Amino acid sequence: MNACPFPIEDYPTVQMAHGGGGRLMGQLIDKIFLTAFGAPPPGQRHDSALLDAGDGPLAFTTDAFVVRPMIFPGGDLGSLAVHGTVNDLAMAGARPLALSAAFILEEGLSMETLWRIASSMADAAADAGVSIVTGDTKVVDRGKGDGIYITTSGVGRITHDRSIAPGEVRDGDVVIVSGDLGRHGMAVMAEREGLEFESDITSDSASVAGPALALLDAGLSIHCLRDLTRGGLTATLNEIASATSLRIEIEERAVPVRDDVSAACAFLGLDPFQVACEGRFAIFLPAAEADRALEVLRAHSVSEGARVVGEVTGESDGRVVLASTTGARRLLDLPAGEQLPRIC
Amino acid sequence: MNACPFPIEDYPTVQMAHGGGGRLMGQLIDKIFLTAFGAPPPGQRHDSALLDAGDGPLAFTTDAFVVRPMIFPGGDLGSLAVHGTVNDLAMAGARPLALSAAFILEEGLSMETLWRIASSMADAAADAGVSIVTGDTKVVDRGKGDGIYITTSGVGRITHDRSIAPGEVRDGDVVIVSGDLGRHGMAVMAEREGLEFESDITSDSASVAGPALALLDAGLSIHCLRDLTRGGLTATLNEIASATSLRIEIEERAVPVRDDVSAACAFLGLDPFQVACEGRFAIFLPAAEADRALEVLRAHSVSEGARVVGEVTGESDGRVVLASTTGARRLLDLPAGEQLPRIC
Secondary structure (H helix, E strand, O other): OOOOOOOOOOEOOOOHHOOOOHHHHHHHHHHHHHHHHHHOOOOOOEEEEEEEOOOOOOEEEEEEEOOOOOOOOOEEEEHHHHHHHHHHHHHHOOOEEEEEEEEEEOOOOOOHHHHHHHHHHHHHHHHHHOOOEEEEEEEEOOOOOOEEEEEEEEEEEEEOOOOOOHHHHHHHHEEEEEOOOOOOHHHHHHHHHHHOOOOOOOOOOOOHHHHHHHHHHHHOOOEEEEEEEOOOHHHHHHHHHHHHHHHHEEHHHHHHOOOHHHHHHHHOOOOOOOOOOOEEEEEEHHHHHHHHHHHHHOHHHHHHEEEEEEEEOOOOOOOEEEEEOOOOOOOOOOOOOOOOOOOO | OOOOOOOOOOOOEEOHHHHHOOOOHHHHHHHHHHHHHHOOOOOOOOOEEEEEEOOOOOEEEEEEEEEOOOOEOOHHHHHHHHHHHHHHHHOOOOOEEEEEEEEEOOOOOOOHHHHHHHHHHHHHHHOOOOEEEEEEEEEEOOOOOOOOOEEEEEEEEEOOOOOOHHHHHHOOOOEOOOOOOOHHHHHHHHHHHHHOOOOOOOOOOOOOOHHHHHHHOOOOOOEEEOOOOOOHHHHHHHHHHHHOOOOOEHHHHHHHHHHHHHHHHHHOOHHHHHHOOOOOOOEEHHHHHHHHHHHHHOOOHHHHOOOEEEEEEEOOOEEEEEEOOOOOOEEEEOOOOOOOOOOO
């Protein structure tokens, strides 16, 4: 991260006028956002970015990011906003072409914080091989926001001819998760509540476009891909079971959860299967292709902990059943809300 | 607008759990957003929408909308969010393909209000011939937002081979505005401040994609298109003058401003040239094509008040000069901030 390029002796904090379309707004955009994300050629600035998209279908996605605190072990609001949108595109089997970023800034926000978040977005985008090509900034009155909210949208190119969707999941598919669960939620929770766990839990926030697209490039019969964000593994499995009216059976001991995450969840009375991840996804594909899929996933560091955790069965009750470590079987049901609000 | 489809006896207001990825969030999405915007086929729900985009370059844009009050004479936050994004695409000469909508909702927001805004978005999108194909919802704690903030993004297909950008504007171009200025800002201001003007001023919020694309379809040599939003005509002209280092001369008496808007601006000490419009745009093209452009514009009701208001001259000082009704000439300079915050 470079030093904040804004002349903070003049404006150490965001003013209402920074959202006003005048000179101060021009300065904010030039000095913070275009410095972080790169500037278009002179005379080519426009509210729309132009994309050279080739042909074929596109994927299009959007997400608002409101996580608090803005900075947490293993990431921050900026990197999270980029990873979340890149991952949504990858879950559609789309190669990210471009991102947009819209900022809702609260009057009085520190320019240093804004620069840190923008820099982190730029770094995360560079790591994921995608550019932030267009944006918008609004400033709201003090007390009508919470520092920074970011909405990122993304456009990606579909480079395969598979249909990847919940409705494609079949009896006999296995369920693979790409790595250990629950770290993002617990890292944010620990930071927010000032908790000290025995070991350091860092967020799993990361782009998973690499392994997701590699699965498709390898010609595997991927039926569905889902990032395990709000509601965690439990929400994803219930969505698929409900969409297909098939039963999904999960083996609790097969699901990777780190001991420190498990202990922190137990301490707080949380279920790690419901805690949001931001760099983990589930893959549904025929059992016969599971070994090849694991091989592809484990070649990427972000998914080297991939495991088969369950299977889709022919029972048509649309339920998710967990076989626990004690041998008991129970329904894995959808929570009404969320255990941990504002962690993504 | 239909009645709010949410079972408001259960949840008359937004709860934190409506943002949590669980059952309540599913209900919110089903009953409010998918009812307003249309649902994807069963089993095809995904965080990304798939677009059949054909080939050639794309335009991609995003805007956050924070206007207060949310409902004002002639429009509301929802229609404004759709018009703003459709217009940004049109200003790139792009035919809108699809919109996304991300909502940041404050805990305690009335479901009736949310439904009204979502319905208005759906109506505005239908009028503009575009669909809202993907979205996201986050709920923030009471006191950390302001009811509803909406970020809309849009993807459009460029169907012409012109370069339309500030840097394309040339000595000898005329400046056309598509209609009377200042109504959006004054309508919002009057509602917010509880002012009663002698006549009713309604917002100009509207899609201008129709006339903008018709200019291109007519084969006119459009050099630049700009919607006159934050900072109004003054900000747009200064941007073009600065990008080209050419002088722009404007004839004050040629610029259409309604008498009631003019009087309201005078009463409040505001300059109508700096007040945001949300359904007005400026066109830069060679003087020889001005009459044909006016003919095309006046065939659309949203731009039937189009007028030539000035010209680009060979002087290379990058300034905007206004010839006033009294014959005096003065610089039309960029304001530092904005006269009226949070009107778009």
